[in-house]
Amino acid sequence: MPKSKNRRKNLFNRLPKGDQGGIRLLLIHNVEHLGKQGDIVEVKPGYANNFLLPQGLATVATDHHKRMVEKHREKLRQLELEKLVEYRSRAAEISRQSITIEANANDEGLLYGSVGASDIADALKGVGITVPQDQIRLQGPLKELGLYTVKIHLHAEVDAELKVWVVPTVSAEEQAAVR
Structure with missing residues (x-):
C-alpha cells in the first residue's frame, strides 16, 4: 500500500469512534444544523476529515479538550452573547x-x-x-x-x-x- 494511504488509514484509526460508528468530535465553534460550541457530536468520517477538522470548527474529543472547554465555557458564552447583540443590531x-x-x-x-x-x-x-x-x-x-x-x-x-x-x-x- 502507498505511504499516503497508510497515513490516512492511521489517521482514521486514531480518531475516537462513537456509538453509531461515526467519529466523536468536540465543537470549537457553533456549526449550524450540528451543534453549539462545546458540544460533543458524532459525525461521519468524511465530514470530520474534509470539513470540520480542516476548517478548525472541531477537534478530537479528548478529556483534556473537554476540561479546557469547561474551564472557558463562561467566557465563550459571554463572547457568544456579544456576537448575538451585534447580529441583532x-x-x-x-x-x-x-x-x-x-x-x-x-x-x-x-x-x-x-x-x-x-x-x-x-x-x-x-x-x-x-x-x-x-x-x-x-x-x-x-x-x-x-x-x-x-x-x-x-x-x-x-x-x-x-x-x-x-x-x-x-x-x-x-x-x-x-x-
Missing part, C-alpha cells in the same frame, strides 16, 4: 431598509428575467450594507413586479426581514416624456 438595521430593484417587465407585470439573491445583495451594497448571497433566503426567484419581504439569515438565532420593491425599468424615452 445588524438585523434591526437591515429591517429598517427598503430597497428598490428595477427590472424589465411586460405589461402584465411579469419580469423577462428574474430577481435573485445576487441582485438583492448588490442593491444592499448600494445602501452600504454588505450581506453574502448565501444569507439571503428566497422562496424562489422573484418573477413579478411588486413588494416582497425577503428573509436575511444572519445567525442561527437571528433573522432579518428586508422589504424589496421590484419596479419596471424606466426607459430613456419615458424619462424624456416625464420632463
